[in-house]
Amino acid sequence: EAQVTQNPRYLITVTGKKLTVTCSQNMNHEYMSWYRQDPGLGLRQIYYSMNVEVTDKGDVPEGYKVSRKEKRNFPLILESPSPNQTSLYFCASSPGQALYEQYFGPGTRLTVT
Amino acid sequence: GQSLEQPSEVTAVEGAIVQINCTYQTSGFYGLSWYQQHDGGAPTFLSYNALDGLEETGRFSSFLSRSDSYGYLLLQELQMKDSASYFCAFRPGGYNKLIFGAGTRLAVHP
Numbered sequence: 001e002a003q004v005t006q007n008p009r010y011l012i013t014v015t016g017k018k019l020t021v022t023c024s025q026n027m028n029h030e031y032m033s034w035y036r037q038d039p040g041l042g043l044r045q046i047y048y049s050m051n052v053e054v055t056d057k058g059d060v061p062e063g064y065k066v067s068r069k070e071k072r073n074f075p076l077i078l079e080s081p082s083p084n085q086t087s088l089y090f091c092a093s094s095p096g097q098a099l100y101e102q103y104f105g106p107g108t109r110l111t112v113t
Numbered sequence: 114g115q116s117l118e119q120p121s122e123v124t125a126v127e128g129a130i131v132q133i134n135c136t137y138q139t140s141g142f143y144g145l146s147w148y149q150q151h152d153g154g155a156p157t158f159l160s161y162n163a164l165d166g167l168e169e170t171g172r173f174s175s176f177l178s179r180s181d182s183y184g185y186l187l188l189q190e191l192q193m194k195d196s197a198s199y200f201c202a203f204r205p206g207g208y209n210k211l212i213f214g215a216g217t218r219l220a221v222h223p
Binding site for chain 1: 121143144146154155156157158161163200202204209210211212213214215216
């Protein structure tokens with residue numbers, strides 16, 4: 001089954017404790033992206049990757065890191081999480097030329113206390 | 114700047130037709146996408162308009178007018194399962210990203 005998977009689905013952590021949210025897709029898509037979703041703000045892009053070893057900042061990259069060492073994986077790293085990073089996070093992928101159609105993972109609800 | 118505007122909430126009855134409007138502002142533009150998101154779920158792609166006009170996919174249709182920087186999603190024969198949030202989104206010219214509107218919450222009542 002073609003899908004994007006994320007882990008964990010739910011995470012409660014404390015300020016400053018490094019964490020990684022994993023994302024994997026099995027559709028051989030070139031493009032992958034991370035979004036955060038906050039009430040009333042829609043989906044805002046954090047980072048994206050056009051292909052292996054090619055990443056770039058989105059609209060809200062502060063406090064986040066990403067890497068793309070393999071085509072299928074695109075982990076999101078929070079080196080020192082803060083309460084303002086409490087949010088719902090989605091990973092998405094799409095074929096390189098069809099950014100208009102993105103396939104989303106199930107989401108990770110993160111709470112930072 | 115680059116932005117989209119859509120109504121925050123729309124209410125309709127089962128079996129009716131509802132239109133969700135979206136206006137956008139950008140200096141370059143590839144096309145307009147629509148996504149559906151049920152509570153607790155992930156956004157799923159519904160439709161895309163690269164050119165002006167109407168695209169139909171079953172009960173859902175989407176329209177784009179580039180000259181008016183305007184589009185809409187039309188949902189016909191509404192069902193209770195259509196209760197969800199709907200987002201319009203576009204890829205700005207020269208950028209490798211989608212910008213999403215804040216979403217329209219559709220409530221379908223019996």
